[in-house]
Amino acid sequence: MNKKLTIEFDFIKYSTEFVIWARKKKNVPHKFNYDLMKELNGGKQMTDVWRLPAIGRWEKTCGKHPTQKPLRLLVRIILASTDEGDWILDPFSGSSTTGIAANLCGRRFAGLEQEKQFCELSKARREEINCIEKSRCLISHIEDLHNSQNCAIVHEESCEYSRLPF
Numbered sequence: 001m002n003k004k005l006t007i008e009f010d011f012i013k014y015s016t017e018f019v020i021w022a023r024k025k026k027n028v029p030h031k032f033n034y035d036l037m038k039e040l041n042g043g044k045q046m047t048d049v050w051r052l053p054a055i056g057r058w059e060k061t062c063g064k065h066p067t068q069k070p071l072r073l074l075v076r077i078i079l080a081s082t083d084e085g086d087w088i089l090d091p092f093s094g095s096s097t098t099g100i101a102a103n104l105c106g107r108r109f110a111g112l113e114q115e116k117q118f119c120e121l122s123k124a125r126r127e128e129i130n131c132i133e134k135s136r137c138l139i140s141h142i143e144d145l146h147n148s149q150n151c152a153i154v155h156e157e158s159c160e161y162s163r164l165p166f
């Protein structure tokens with residue numbers, strides 16, 4: 001048996017990732033949309049273990065980022081912790097999964113990314129959701145979005161960038 005097979009058959013496969021929920025100060029209240037999360041969890045309080053499928057081919061149609069996150073994950077996080085129209089900042093945005101998820105949820109997005117190729121990938125992904133068919137296709141894969149009917153796409157062009165809240 002080669003090394004790879006030994007590793008696969010001798011251990012329980014590691015299959016979880018952790019999400020860190022942080023806030024600036026202890027006494028600043030945090031946002032948690034309890035009722036919506038309960039609704040998305042079939043009427044039961046949302047738990048801290050989420051079973052979501054691995055990233056799909058349908059979300060890589062503009063190219064790939066080596067550590068691209070699944071849209072389903074970012075949509076869940078955004079719906080849990082923000083309101084419609086809120087600004088979301090991702091200072092290490094990569095292919096801007098956070099931004100695509102934010103816009104599909106009706107939130108506004110600003111991202112920072114140092115690699116030109118990933119900025120271009122982000123731009124292509126953003127342009128892709130301008131196409132109603134494409135955005136419908138993405139939404140059709142994201143159960144939380146069609147369940148919450150929380151999918152008014154936001155266009156930052158209509159916002160005043162000089163008044164970003166960051």
Ligand SMILES: C[S@@+](CC[C@H](N)C(=O)[O-])C[C@H]1O[C@@H](n2cnc3c(N)ncnc32)[C@H](O)[C@@H]1O
Binds near residue numbers: 068069095112115
């Ligand atoms: C883990 S990846 C983010 C992937 C993203 N969640 C997605 O779904 O595509 C982190 C990104 O941060 C970028 N990065 C690292 N240091 C940075 C910096 N100082 N300023 C801007 N971007 C940076 C990297 O180029 C990389 O694309």
